[in-house]
Amino acid sequence: MKIKVLGSSSGWAFPRLVCDCRLCSSTNERDKRLRSSIFINDSILIDAGPDIYHQLLQFKICNIKSILLTHSHPDHIFGLHDLNPKKCKIMKNVPIYGSEHTWKVLDRIFPNSRYRKETFKDYKSFELHGLKITPVPVVHSENIHTVGFVINDQNIILGYFPDFLSFKKEEDMKYFEVDCLFLDGSTLKKPFYTGSNKWGHINIMEGIILAKKCGAKKTIFTHLGHRTPPYDDLSKLLRKKGEIYAAFDGMEIEL
Numbered sequence: 001m002k003i004k005v006l007g008s009s010s011g012w013a014f015p016r017l018v019c020d021c022r023l024c025s026s027t028n029e030r031d032k033r034l035r036s037s038i039f040i041n042d043s044i045l046i047d048a049g050p051d052i053y054h055q056l057l058q059f060k061i062c063n064i065k066s067i068l069l070t071h072s073h074p075d076h077i078f079g080l081h082d083l084n085p086k087k088c089k090i091m092k093n094v095p096i097y098g099s100e101h102t103w104k105v106l107d108r109i110f111p112n113s114r115y116r117k118e119t120f121k122d123y124k125s126f127e128l129h130g131l132k133i134t135p136v137p138v139v140h141s142e143n144i145h146t147v148g149f150v151i152n153d154q155n156i157i158l159g160y161f162p163d164f165l166s167f168k169k170e171e172d173m174k175y176f177e178v179d180c181l182f183l184d185g186s187t188l189k190k191p192f193y194t195g196s197n198k199w200g201h202i203n204i205m206e207g208i209i210l211a212k213k214c215g216a217k218k219t220i221f222t223h224l225g226h227r228t229p230p231y232d233d234l235s236k237l238l239r240k241k242g243e244i245y246a247a248f249d250g251m252e253i254e255l
């Protein structure tokens with residue numbers, strides 16, 4: 001399985017405008033991040049945030065065969081405006097897979113689009129371009145239904161969970177037993193909760209413990225936020241913990 005990281009930031013890209021913190025003033029190219037998205041086997045795009053058009057241009061991608069959406073927060077769907085088949089030739093006949101809730105939101109935001117709409121159900125696996133895709137619902141937002149994807153290519157398993165606070169059920173921990181797990185890295189240590197403490201993002205330190213407990217062979221933190229250290233510091237810290245890495249835009253992985 002071939003994975004290309006097109007973007008690795010949390011809800012807002014880096015550097016932030018008029019911010020002189022260490023992260024935003026870093027001169028390392030790996031600290032310049034656009035919204036999280038990956039491209040698998042030169043065919044499947046996961047998520048289409050506000051930067052997607054420029055990410056596709058930058059990486060010269062014009063062969064998308066399908067799009068999978070984790071959820072309908074703006075940082076994962078707002079780029080669909082630019083991918084409307086009415087204006088975007090590469091989207092002709094490209095199906096977009098989302099949950100029923102995600103489509104309800106998309107239909108409201110993009111009422112006159114001509115997307116090829118496909119829906120999936122939680123835990124119900126389906127085949128796509130030779131891969132088995134399983135949408136796993138997760139706790140993340142009070143009002144926005146959210147999934148991560150477990151993707152099997154015969155014996156190789158990838159997990160992609162860019163927005164994740166916890167599993168809905170303890171038995172779902174088996175979905176992290178993968179060869180490579182992309183996990184929510186919105187914050188390093190502090191809790192990232194909203195509302196009644198039941199929604200938000202796991203922090204990286206807790207994520208490391210959970211990923212190891214579940215048996216992920218390699219973990220890559222993506223969806224990295226403002227409350228994380230610059231790439232070099234974060235990488236050093238993660239590498240001390242085992243096969244754990246920080247994603248960056250343009251990262252390529254072969255499993």
Ligand SMILES: [Zn+2]
Binds near residue numbers: 011162223
């Ligand atoms: Zn997000």
Ligand SMILES: [Zn+2]
Binds near residue numbers: 020024
């Ligand atoms: Zn900053």
Ligand SMILES: [Zn+2]
Binds near residue numbers: 071073140141163
């Ligand atoms: Zn989200």
